[in-house]
Amino acid sequence: MQDFIARLIEESKRFLNERAQIDDDIGQEAAKFVAREIPAPSGTFEKSDSPLIRWIEDSAKHGSSETANLLKALKPALPFLPWKYNYELRADMPDLGNRMGWGEILGPEAPYHDEHFCFGFTLLGKNTLYPAHYHPATELYVVLSGHAEWTLDGVSKVRGPGEFILHPSNHVHSMQTRDEPLLALYTWSGEDVVTLSKYV
Structure with missing residues (x-):
């Protein structure tokens, strides 16, 4: 399994490196991950028992030619x-987790382990509001x-495979899926990558 993760990190860096060649705010954020030294793992990747597992099979089916190679590297790693x-519970959306x-x-x-930078993948099921x-x-x-x-x-816009979205520090944002699950790569950077999101 560790080989799957190493290949996934390598493919993620390759993918983001293409965008990092454009010197704008998004390119600069992409470049931060490309240049990041990845430490040796201090933990393991076990098969997950998360309820999100039920979305995994469908979540990788709605990509594009641009994201195909990264999805190919990601697919075997998704269950692990x-x-x-771990956000605060919401009485109006008790099943959000x-x-x-x-x-x-x-x-x-x-x-x-990295105290100052985060990299991972976000998954939203169908008809789900983040x-x-x-x-x-x-x-x-x-x-x-x-x-x-x-x-x-x-300001709202429908986004699809291959599109980059930048959320500056402390700016309010949300996502809403319809008839497709959403699978996205994310990075967090800045002085504080420990404090969790707060709902508005």
């Missing part, structure tokens, strides 16, 4: 990522599979 959802979550590979609590929230970290997403409505500071 440390999927979790069964419909969305993230598998972090690099980060303060990830198998590859409610409006914000966090201190600067967040870069790239959609790998599926289409969703992404909203940043009140």
Whole structure:
């Protein structure tokens, strides 16, 4: 399994390196991960028992030619990522943790330990709202599979495979899926990558 993860990290860096050649805010965020030294793993990747597992098979079916190689590297690793959802519970959305979550590979609590940078994958099931929230970290997403409505500071746009989305520090954003699950790569950077998101 460790070989799968190593290949996934390598392919993720290759993918982001192409975008890092453009010198803008998104390119600079992509370059941070490309240049990041990946430590030896301090944890293991066991098969997950997360409820998100039921979305995995479908979640990788809605990519594009642009994301195909990364999805190919990601697919065997998906059941073994440390999927979790540890935000505050919401009385109005009690099953949200069964419909969305993230598998972090690099980060303060990830198998590859890094106190100052995060890298992983986010998965949202069909017809799922990731409610409006914000966090201190600067967040870069790239959609790998599926289409969703992404909203940043009140402006909404449907995004699909191959598109990059940048969420600056403490800006309010949300995502809404419809008839496809969403699978996306993410990175967190900045002075504080430990503080979790807060819902608006």
